[in-house]
Amino acid sequence: MKKRWVQAEKGNKETIESLAQQLNIDNSLAQVLVHRGISSFDQARDYFRPQMAHLHDPFLMKDMDKAILRIETALKNNEKILIYGDYDVDGTTSVALAYSFFTAFTTAIEYYIPDRHKEGYGISTTGIDYAKENSFSLIIALDCGIKSGEKIAYANTLGIDFIICDHHLPGEELPMAVAILDPKRSDCPYPFKELAGCGIGFKLAQAYCIKNDLPAERYEQYLDLVMVSIAADIVPVEDENRILAYHGLVKLNTNPCIGLKALMDISGRNKDYSLTDVVFALAPRINAAGRMDHANQAVKMLICDEDLLAQEQSLFINLQNTERKTSDQNITAEALALIDECEILINKKTTVVYHESWNKGVIGIVASRLTEKYYRPTVVLTESNGLLTGSARSVAGFDLYEALLGCEDLLVQFGGHKFAAGLTIKPENIGSFSERFEQIVASTITDDLLCPEINIDTEINFDQITSKFQRIIAQMAPFGPHNPAPVFVTHNVSIAGRPYVVGTKHLKLNLKQQNSVIFESIGFGLAEYEKLLQPNRPFSVCYTVEENVWKDQKKLQLNIKAINIDN
Structure with missing residues (x-):
């Protein structure tokens, strides 16, 4: 091209x-x-x-004081805390960081990752019910939750408090959580808006250490996890992200956590990693757990404190990644064939393709491959629990999130940012969505943006x-x-x-x-x-x-x- x-x-x-x-x-x-x-x-x-001393004060983030106070209360009263996160790399590294950090202060703590295939993205009713059934009174949600107002309202009726640590764009109304840490909320004065979800978790740990006069090593030991999330989530490598990525790479290449070391060994390379190497060698393997089975497997590896267990987990995840490669190659071929067979799709400014049998866990990768091939905003959908669920990808310079916002009345839910998003739609609305999405993109995108x-x-x-x-x-x-x-x-x-x-x-x-x-x-x-x-x-x-x-x-x-x- x-x-x-x-x-x-x-x-x-x-x-x-x-x-x-x-x-x-x-x-x-x-x-x-x-x-x-x-x-x-x-x-x-x-x-x-880049100097760690140049990181911003975490208490500049709106609600950070409330979050720390609620966590201190929970620890003092020995309340059960549930660390809840998304199933992608950013989510699993976030959960691994928060769980590992707070485990040093309580044994009344667990983690929960929703099942991609059964529960879908974000806070789920199933997850909240699990918390209630097991007497958790505080959920710390990472890399998700900012648009889960109804679910969090439901949790409130059950006596469960939420602390949200998210980096996605909020909706018009914020959830009724005890604290919402999200630099993108309009009333947040935090000077840097582009932290990854794991970065928000890192700032939470940093704030807890500052408040309780604990050494910086207590949270800096997780810099390699933060760096992996920065690389995988494709956030801007500037300001705090540059500092965190720089020092995270130093840690990865000198003293990585046991889980990442095992993954590096099985990938065939255990030194001299760059962010690009992380994107292509480590991130796909971590992601494969949630794509092909359950992301709990990735968290288990990332929180390992025993070499043998970490090696076993990394081997299992590596096998899942091999399965993922085969699956996404097959689905990409099928999607390309669908487009080639339908002349009307070739001449559009968007790509929207659907097949009920495609693996929900890999359609995001397929959407990226189709975007590379045709270089236009792309949506790939499959069937899940009676609904169509999918992933969307954009081209440089075009705000995908705004385009989906124009289709909001046709969507059950959606979330993401200008370059990538997830969405759920009723089967009967796919035709109307395809037409509306094409109309919005065609009327707003320039020819230059359709050429890489x-x-x-x-x-x-x-x-x-x-x-x-x-x-x-x-x-x-x-x-x-x-x-x-x-x-x-x-x-x-x-x-x-x-x-x-x-x-x-x-x-x-x-x-x-x-x-x-x-x-x-x-x-x-x-x-x-x-x-x-x-x-x-x-x-x-x-x-x-x-x-x-x-x-x-x-x-x-x-x-x-x-x-x-x-x-």
């Missing part, structure tokens, strides 16, 4: 040159920093060396790429949303030797620019260019600069994002 190349504006020349001089770095790298809002030495120092874009930081020449250049880039990590790896463009490039295909989709090639050093390069998914690139025909490339390690040998490598031969 052709992509739009969007190059950032150069920025203020004086600011760039001054920053480059202060930091003793290439002007192009200073320009990259300016694009990220860094224009002074002090800002650069904080960016390159590559955001380029700046143009450079190959002779600027040195070991020092790459070391500075490496210090800009961790990379993720709002802090991507810098992308450069270089013109008048040519191939040295012949390119060749790796596997079936990827392109290996050597690149040079005039008399510059030849750079080994890899283009994932760019195999189509093998026969299009000619030795004496110059072209343009955009790419990231990486260090490739093979058999203990380190070399600079260009990761090609796109090629333009129409110079």
Whole structure:
């Protein structure tokens, strides 16, 4: 699929040159920093060396004082506390963190994850009834609950209090909970709004330690769990998330919790993880538990304090992930066939597909794959308990949540954010929903948004790429949303030797620019260019600069994002 190349504006020349001089770095790298809002030495120092001391005061979060007071009362009176969370990576890491932290202060505590297939997303009546039957008087809900007003009202009638720790957008009315920790609520003054659900749980633990004069190590020991949630939930890697992700990666790579260490071992790699590695190696395995069976299995692994048990759990989860891969590949093929067979779907601005037999646990992955294929807002639905339930995914720059809000009267429930959401719909409404969703998207989305874009930081020449250049880039990590790896463009490039295909989709090639050093390069998914690139025909490339390690040998490598031969 052709992509739009969007190059950032150069920025203020004086600011760039001054920053480059202060930091003793290439002007192009200073320009990259300016694009990220860094224009002074002090800002650069904080960016390159994130400090835990720069985390915000957790008591700035609305209701934090109420939450801590209610927990202290429960602990003092030996009340039974139920830690309740979602079944995805953010939810299970949140539960593992909160459960592990508060277990140090009480034995009257359990955790509960709803069954994805039987209970669905969020607070369930089944979960509340379980709490009542087992004499729990306080439920701490993580990564869910902000739109569960009716369920929480039901819990109140049973004498069960709720503390909500959520990061999703609230509805018009907040639930009647004892405390609601959600930076996105309109009356919350907390300065950073984009914490993951596990991040909210971390702030709760931090606040408890501050209030009770406990050492920071009591909550900082869970930084690796918070980092995994940040990576998996695709939240912006800036402000507090950057600090938490940075130090969480340090912990993962030096002293991970027993459960994550076991998962790293079974994934075949146990060191030098980046956020991207977490996204592709660890997060799918943790998610597989809730997709294929029950997310309790993931929590069991994450809270393990015995190596053998953790190894057994990680092996079980790894097997579930293998099953998940087969299932999502099969369903994706079926969904693509449905679209190909229906010409009207090809020409729409949206994709809405449904089949009653598709596995509810993997349709979110399928929605992501279809979005990559057709690059338009996508909804994938299946049957569950007499209703249609599904996952929605968006394209960059389009607010999916707002589009679903315009269909609210046709939905039983929905929740999420601008890039991803879950929804439930009555079978008789699928036709009306498909039409309304298409109308809303078609009337609000621009043609540019229906074409994937590559955001380029700046143009450079190959002779600027040195070991020092790459070391500075490496210090800009961790990379993720709002802090991507810098992308450069270089013109008048040519191939040295012949390119060749790796596997079936990827392109290996050597690149040079005039008399510059030849750079080994890899283009994932760019195999189509093998026969299009000619030795004496110059072209343009955009790419990231990486260090490739093979058999203990380190070399600079260009990761090609796109090629333009129409110079």
